[in-house]
Amino acid sequence: MTKKFTFILFFFSLYGLVAQELPPVVNYGPNEYSAGNQNWMIAQAENKNLYFANSTGLLEFNGENWNIYPVPNNTIVRSLKVVGNRIYTGAYMEAGYWTKNDYGELEYTSLVPKFEGIGDGEQFWDIEFLKELIIFRSFGGIYFYDPQKDSVTKMPNPFGQPTSGIFKLEDKLFFQLVGEGLFQIRNGEAQLVIPGEQLGDKAIMHLYQQEGKLSIISGKTEFFVWEDGALKQNLKPVNREIGYPNILDAIDLEDGSLVLGTVGKGVLVINPEGEVVNSFNQANVLLNNTVLDLFQDESGMIWAGLDYGISSIDLNSSFRSFRDNKGEIGSVYASFEKDGALYLGTNQGLYLREAGEVNFQLIEGTNGQVWFIDQVGDFVFCGHDKGTFRIEGGRAIKVMDRLGTWLVKEYSEDVFVQGHYFGISFFKSNGQDFEVLPMLENFPHSSKFIEIDENLDLWVSNEHKGVFRLEINDSLTGYTQIENYKFPGESGITSSIFRFNDSLYYSSRDKIYRFDRGTDQFTGNNKLNNLIAGLERVSGKMISLNGDRKLWGFAKDGIFSIQPSLLNEDYSLDFTFIDQDFRNIAVGYENISSLARENYLLGIANGYLKFNTGDNFASKRQVSLDEISIKPLEGSAKKVKLEESGDFKHEHNNISFRFSTPVHDKYVDALYSYRLIGLSSNWSEWSRSAEANFENLGFGDYTFEVKAKVGDTIMDSTSYSFKVGRPFYLSTLAILGYILAFLVILFLIHLMNKRHHKRKMAEHERALKMKNLEAEQEIIKLKNEKLEQDMANKNRELAVSTMSLIKKNEFLTSIKNKLKASEESSKVKSVIKTIDKDINEEDNWKFFKKAFSNADKDFFKKIKARHPELTSNDLKLCAYLRLNLSSKEIAPLLNISVKSVEIKRYRLRKKMDLDRETNLTDYILAL
Numbered sequence: 055m056t057k058k059f060t061f062i063l064f065f066f067s068l069y070g071l072v073a074q075e076l077p078p079v080v081n082y083g084p085n086e087y088s089a090g091n092q093n094w095m096i097a098q099a100e101n102k103n104l105y106f107a108n109s110t111g112l113l114e115f116n117g118e119n120w121n122i123y124p125v126p127n128n129t130i131v132r133s134l135k136v137v138g139n140r141i142y143t144g145a146y147m148e149a150g151y152w153t154k155n156d157y158g159e160l161e162y163t164s165l166v167p168k169f170e171g172i173g174d175g176e177q178f179w180d181i182e183f184l185k186e187l188i189i190f191r192s193f194g195g196i197y198f199y200d201p202q203k204d205s206v207t208k209m210p211n212p213f214g215q216p217t218s219g220i221f222k223l224e225d226k227l228f229f230q231l232v233g234e235g236l237f238q239i240r241n242g243e244a245q246l247v248i249p250g251e252q253l254g255d256k257a258i259m260h261l262y263q264q265e266g267k268l269s270i271i272s273g274k275t276e277f278f279v280w281e282d283g284a285l286k287q288n289l290k291p292v293n294r295e296i297g298y299p300n301i302l303d304a305i306d307l308e309d310g311s312l313v314l315g316t317v318g319k320g321v322l323v324i325n326p327e328g329e330v331v332n333s334f335n336q337a338n339v340l341l342n343n344t345v346l347d348l349f350q351d352e353s354g355m356i357w358a359g360l361d362y363g364i365s366s367i368d369l370n371s372s373f374r375s376f377r378d379n380k381g382e383i384g385s386v387y388a389s390f391e392k393d394g395a396l397y398l399g400t401n402q403g404l405y406l407r408e409a410g411e412v413n414f415q416l417i418e419g420t421n422g423q424v425w426f427i428d429q430v431g432d433f434v435f436c437g438h439d440k441g442t443f444r445i446e447g448g449r450a451i452k453v454m455d456r457l458g459t460w461l462v463k464e465y466s467e468d469v470f471v472q473g474h475y476f477g478i479s480f481f482k483s484n485g486q487d488f489e490v491l492p493m494l495e496n497f498p499h500s501s502k503f504i505e506i507d508e509n510l511d512l513w514v515s516n517e518h519k520g521v522f523r524l525e526i527n528d529s530l531t532g533y534t535q536i537e538n539y540k541f542p543g544e545s546g547i548t549s550s551i552f553r554f555n556d557s558l559y560y561s562s563r564d565k566i567y568r569f570d571r572g573t574d575q576f577t578g579n580n581k582l583n584n585l586i587a588g589l590e591r592v593s594g595k596m597i598s599l600n601g602d603r604k605l606w607g608f609a610k611d612g613i614f615s616i617q618p619s620l621l622n623e624d625y626s627l628d629f630t631f632i633d634q635d636f637r638n639i640a641v642g643y644e645n646i647s648s649l650a651r652e653n654y655l656l657g658i659a660n661g662y663l664k665f666n667t668g669d670n671f672a673s674k675r676q677v678s679l680d681e682i683s684i685k686p687l688e689g690s691a692k693k694v695k696l697e698e699s700g701d702f703k704h705e706h707n708n709i710s711f712r713f714s715t716p717v718h719d720k721y722v723d724a725l726y727s728y729r730l731i732g733l734s735s736n737w738s739e740w741s742r743s744a745e746a747n748f749e750n751l752g753f754g755d756y757t758f759e760v761k762a763k764v765g766d767t768i769m770d771s772t773s774y775s776f777k778v779g780r781p782f783y784l785s786t787l788a789i790l791g792y793i794l795a796f797l798v799i800l801f802l803i804h805l806m807n808k809r810h811h812k813r814k815m816a817e818h819e820r821a822l823k824m825k826n827l828e829a830e831q832e833i834i835k836l837k838n839e840k841l842e843q844d845m846a847n848k849n850r851e852l853a854v855s856t857m858s859l860i861k862k863n864e865f866l867t868s869i870k871n872k873l874k875a876s877e878e879s880s881k882v883k884s885v886i887k888t889i890d891k892d893i894n895e896e897d898n899w900k901f902f903k904k905a906f907s908n909a910d911k912d913f914f915k916k917i918k919a920r921h922p923e924l925t926s927n928d929l930k931l932c933a934y935l936r937l938n939l940s941s942k943e944i945a946p947l948l949n950i951s952v953k954s955v956e957i958k959r960y961r962l963r964k965k966m967d968l969d970r971e972t973n974l975t976d977y978i979l980a981l
Contacts, residue, residue, distance in 0.1 A: 075374040078720030083363030095134040096349035102716035107131040118714035135181035144178025156695035168206040221261035260304035290328025315345030377661035386657030399424030473501030495532040515551035548642035700776030732756035
C-alpha cells in the first residue's frame, strides 16, 4: 500500500469568513489500514519509520509504503512503544515485541509465556519504558519485563482496584488506581501521591509539570494542580471557549503549550495560558473529530491517530495557509498589507481584514474581478474589472469607470498611468480629486504589464504582439513615436515585462531577455537568463515587488527569488518548494506580495499561503532499502536478505528494489534516482516512484545505488551489491566440459587432419606412383610401341623373307617342274637335285626360326608347353600357321604339295586334340 491514497491539504477553518491560518496538515486516508480502523497509539523507530497500533494489527509507514502486521490472535493492537530495535505491542490476551528480520519484515515474539498468569479477557492498554524495564499496563495490573533477564514480574496491587492509566514524567512513573488515587512507582512498589479522596472519579488523561507543579488534565478537559496537599482546579480560557469536551490524550510542547486530542472537537493547540492557538477538526482539515492518540516525532511534527484516518500537523513549519472552502472569497489575484490590515483582491471582489480582526469583509462596491491592489505614490489603488478605485481603509472610491484595469503605476509627480483590457490611459491627482484623461489614441492593445523608463517612455508587454515602446506626447493622450519588439518563436501568453536592478527585461516561460540600449534590442545573453536556465518554469510572469530587492518567479516544484549578490555583480537564487498542485492559480496570473517581518503572501485559487524565506524545511533523512525480491521469468517473487550481498542463480535474474525516505513535509515529496552499476553507470531521472525493477539481467557482478532528493537537498546514496550467476550452459562445469569437448574436437580435428594429410599424402604418393606408373606405362607403351614397331619390322622382314623364300621356292619348283618336263639328262637331274636341296635347306629353316623367334619369341615355348609331343616338322607348320599362311603358301616352304600340307594340318589337329569346331589357325594365333 503506497502513499497514493494520501490527502494532502492546505487547510484552514472558515466559519463564515473566519481567516484561520493553519500550519501544514497532511491527512492519510482513506485506506484499508488507516481509515475506518481505530488507531490507538503511535510511535517512531530509530530509522524514522512510524508505527500505529491499529484494529487490524501493527501498522508500519516508512514515508512511501504502508505495511500491516497482524498479531497472532488477530485482535486489536491497543498499545505500542518503540525501544531500541524492538517494537513492543499489547493486545487482547497478548503482549510481545517485533524485530526486523534479514528480509526487512517484522517478526513477532510473544511474551505471554513469561507472564505468571494473564486474566481471562485481559488487554494491555499502555506500554512505557523506564530504567531498562518495559512496563505493560492492563486493568488487571502492571507488569515489568526485563529484556536482559527475559523475565516478567507483576507489581503487587494491595488495593485490588483496576489500573486506569500509567504516566511517565521525566524519570518517574505514575499510575492511577480507580477510586484509590494517583501513585508513583518506587523500587517496584506503589507510593501514594494524590489520595483517592482528592482525585475522586476523575480519570487522568495527561500528567505534566507546569511552573514546577504537578499538573493534571482529566478526561473532561479539566485542568488541576497538585499544590500544598490539595488538588486545585485551574480554569483555562479553552474551557470558556469550547467547554469541557472529552479528551483521550495530550502532549507537551517545548514552549509550554499543549496539544489536546479530543472527542468531537478534533485537535486543539493551547498556549501555556490555556488559550486556543489552533483548532484542527473535520470542519477545516481533519477526516474525523475523534482523536484517539497524539504523538510528536523527532522533527516536532504532531501525529494524530483518529477514529477515521491519520493526520500529521507540522506546527514548526514556516508556512501558514488559508483556504476558502465555501467559495465566499474566491481566487486571490492580488494582495496588499498596510498597518496590519490585509487586503485580498479576488475574482469576487476586494476583501479586507482589519488589524487585530479575524474576519474578512467585502469592501462595498468592489464586487467583481480584482486584478490589482497596491500603494502607488500616496494612494492605495485597486485595479478592477469595472475600472479603477482608490481605497481608503474599508472604503472604495471609484477613480474612473473604464472596462478593465490591469494595473496602476506612478508616471510622474501626481500623474498616474493605468493599463486596461484595450489600451492605456492617464489620470492626474489634484489633492483628493483626480482628473481622468482620455484613452491613449491609436493603441487598442491589452496592457497588462507597463514599465516606465528614465525618459518617461512607456514599455508595454502584450501577450500576442511582444513589447511596445511608446514616446508619450505632452498632453498624455497619444504618442509621438512607437516601436514594436517582436520575439519570434516565443509564446507570449504568460509573458511579462519588468524592471530589476536598473535594467529592463522581457520574460517568456522559457527565457528572460534584457534590453540593450546600445543595440536597441532584447537579448537572451544576460545573467538572469543564465541563472534560471535549469529551472522548469510554468509561467513567464516575473514580479519585482516595491521596496523589495527580490525578483520572484514560478517553477513547477516551487517559487524562486533572485536578488543581487552582496559581494559582486552576480545574482543569487533561493528556491521555496511549493508544488504547483498546491498553488493551483491560473497560469500567468501568479501573484505574491510582501508582508511584515519578511513574510510573503502567495495567492492561490481558493485562498492564500503565507510563508517566510527563512526555513522552508530542514531534516536529516536517509534512503533505506526496504525490500529486495527476485523472481524467475515465470514464477512468484522471493524476498532476499537486505544486509548480505546477494548471490542469485541465473534463472532468478529479475530483481526488484523498494526503497523509501521518511518525508512527511506537506509541500515537497521525495524524489529518487538510481542506477545499476554493471548495467549502466548513468543515474536515472528524478522520479517519485519508490521502486526499481530490472529484468533479464545477464550474469555478472552488480551494485544497485539509490539516492533521494528532498527539495534541493540530495541525500547520500544507499547501495546493495549482488551477483547473478552464470546460466548452466555457461557454468564452470559447463565451460570445463566445453573446453574438454573443444580439446577433444581439436584432437579429432587433428586426427582427421592427420588422417586427411596421410590420405592426401597417400593420394599424392598414389598420384606420383600413378604418374610414375603412367610414365612407366608410357615408357612401356613407347617401348611396346617400339617393340611392336620392331616386331612389325621384324614381322615385315620375316614376311618379306618368308615371301621371298616362298617366291624363291615357288620359282625353284617352277623351274624344277619345267626341268622335269624336259629331257632327262644327268645334268638336268643334277640341277633338280640341287633345287630340291635348296628348297629343303636346313639353313633356311634356321634362318626362318631365328627370325620368327625374334618376332614372336615366346610362341615356341608356349606351344611346346601346351603340346610337348609336337615334332620339329609340326613346329614348322605351327610357325607358318602363326604367320596366317595358307596351305598353298606353306606347301612351297615345305617343298610338298598342298594336299600334303592339308594332311599335315590334319595330323597336327589330332596331336593337339582339337575338336571340329575349333579352327587350327585361329587356335594357333590365339596362343
